[in-house]
């Protein structure tokens with residue numbers, strides 16, 4: 023008998039280990055960093071007040087502080103003048119008076135930077151270097167002021183400047199070398215500067231001092247910048263006048279100086295993709311769009327042509343940009359010292375290898391650099407559920423099979439049993455002359471004699487020359503998700519989107535790649551394990567992918583199945599702009615979302631085409647290697663996995679409106695990293711239509727109630743003979759595998775989502791392109807020429823210059839949303855600048871020159 027696993031029982035089986043894990047996660051997890059960081063920031067501000075007020079009222083507080091530890095607290099507290107009371111007075115007294123003097127103020131930026139780093143995971147300056155500097159300058163300033171105090175003999179008034187340590191050091195040095203102590207203090211600074219800032223020549227320092235130059239403002243150390251600036255001055259660009267004065271040093275990202283020759287890449291095949299154009303009739307759906315066809319048909323990835331080389335980002339310190347201060351103070355110097363070759367120097371630097379080395383690979387995960395993948399400890403262990411098939415059971419079943427076959431006159435040469443978690447596979451080699459079809463026809467008789475449901479005969483076993491008989495075990499073994507996720511096979515999987523489904527009937531862990539499927543159709547009668555299966559798939563992806571690499575679009579018409587995942591909205595979910603919930607439950611929104619994904623698909627194809635790549639992997643690889651320029655619209659593209667929990671509901675309520683975009687996505691989206699997982703409990707032909715089925719080569723079936731359902735989903739019977747509770751058949755291409763799905767309980771999914779959700783996320787879910795329904799589109803067709811879009815003129819000029827009537831061109835170049843670009847295109851049509859919509863082709867541009875365009879603007883009084 024199959025062993026039932028009751029979810030309620032399982033939840034109550036939460037061990038003490040789990041709670042200690044929770045405690046560990048709480049204490050050392052990201053939240054603790056946030057708490058410590060926040061407190062450090064607060065401390066830095068409080069100390070600033072305490073120190074500052076000590077400078078004003080320190081003298082008056084001296085006597086109180088002296089007796090603070092002897093007198094009752096409320097007494098000393100009431101007498102003290104420090105803004106932070108007796109605590110502030112005592113702390114400031116120690117740091118300033120007893121120890122470092124006003125050098126103690128340097129501790130505050132150190133605390134602040136540490137606080138920012140812990141709280142926001144952002145290092146505004148290198149913490150380690152800052153710590154060394156703060157420590158050195160604190161002691162050094164204290165010593166210098168100590169010397170001044172001793173020299174001026176004003177210990178009584180000014181010892182706050184140096185603190186006790188400064189005075190002590192100076193007393194010691196004075197005893198040692200007399201007034202020569204100042205030389206030692208100066209030498210200490212000299213040695214520190216030379217070694218710490220790696221100065222190898224004093225020449226530039228002298229020049230700098232002569233030129234009275236001020237180091238440019240920067241968050242870095244001023245001395246360090248001074249030397250960096252001097253380095254830059256050594257490589258000026260003689261042929262160009264000094265560039266316009268800039269107030270800020272450009273950030274590394276802005277310094278990227280792309281020299282892309284994008285004109286080399288054909289743009290004339292861009293398509294018009296207005297909503298009404300994408301929503302074609304079902305017959306049209308099967309046609310590939312031009313872009314997609316081009317991308318898919320491209321035989322091999324184009325080698326990096328010279329035209330692409332410049333796409334690589336510029337090195338941070340390109341000599342073409344003398345700093346603002348250099349331009350102002352020493353322009354002659356810049357012009358005189360640069361040798362003519364200097365202007366051509368960038369050539370060798372354009373080599374992608376060099377630049378890659380200079381800038382390193384682009385890391386898409388940097389935004390959430392502290393993101394921690396969920397740990398295996400969040401998943402439960404089920405030691406008690408490890409049921410083994412006994413030898414006795416194996417033997418008795420073997421005997422029964424052999425007996426039943428011999429009753430029908432079929433003799434067997436050999437028989438071999440392979441026990442799995444749910445079923446045991448008996449492989450028989452029939453004697454010579456036995457017809458396979460005879461054995462197959464005995465399926466029901468064998469089931470009868472074994473008194474077992476779910477017997478499946480595979481005749482012949484592909485590639486084995488045997489006949490397989492799958493017989494369910496008396497006690498089934500539950501395959502826990504912990505076992506499969508922690509397996510080497512999954513952990514070391516090199517798949518793009520690794521998914522571990524469970525175990526095969528020979529007890530092997532089954533890992534597959536969603537990116538290769540490329541879409542998955544799941545069916546199964548109610549209560550057979552579909553939701554568990556989907557959770558296993560989602561959990562496997564969450565265990566292997568960073569939020570920057572993967573986004574889910576979750577459609578849950580049943581409203582409860584996927585709701586647990588709402589916690590990871592800001593990490594892993596994608597949604598339509600302007601919507602509150604990332605998990606879509608409303609049919610109308612499903613239609614918009616599907617169409618929005620189609621828009622995303624089209625724009626991704628365009629990016630791939632422009633980047634000269636055949637698929638998302640190549641594209642992202644090129645982007646990571648900095649061979650694609652973000653300023654030309656290129657960006658790192660995460661995989662998008664669309665999960666539809668119940669297709670039947672949607673097909674019943676929206677029919678073709680959902681079928682069309684699903685079919686379109688399934689047909690085209692594989693190359694650009696959009697993958698579909700669609701589940702249904704009613705695998706009938708009106709739900710899984712021919713159009714949908716044809717585009718889902720990978721299918722997963724849990725137990726279904728009728729043979730005909732099994733045929734609909736798998737094109738063969740078998741799913742009706744499964745035993746339920748995660749017993750399933752996985753069909754990929756022509757390979758069918760029987761699997762026991764791993765089991766993941768709701769509290770486990772909850773724990774994973776909590777773990778991710780508690781970490782720092784993006785400000786919002788990943789936003790899909792805007793899409794509005796047909797009604798909105800039709801309303802906007804009546805163009806009011808009195809109210810043209812503010813970007814109308816720019817868009818018109820863009821279209822005329824490129825001679826290409828494409829909405830996506832406007833979208834991309836002007837960084838506009840899809841709807842707005844579409845509206846502008848309508849206005850361009852209404853003003854006679856472009857022709858009417860021409861299906862999949864770009865619109866004709868009716869204005870040939872900018873002069874003519876200016877005339878039109880004048881006529882329109884623009």
Ligand SMILES: Nc1ncnc2c1ncn2[C@@H]1O[C@H](COP(=O)(O)OP(=O)(O)OP(=O)(O)O)[C@@H](O)[C@H]1O
Pocket residue numbers: 026027028029500501546547548549550551552553554555703747748749762763764765766
């Ligand atoms: N892989 C599995 N291993 C063990 N038990 C399982 C497994 N999958 C499902 N079960 C059992 O079957 C029950 C029902 O599973 P599940 O909720 O996934 O069914 P379902 O097909 O999604 O049903 P519905 O369509 O009604 O939502 C689970 O509560 C669990 O007890």
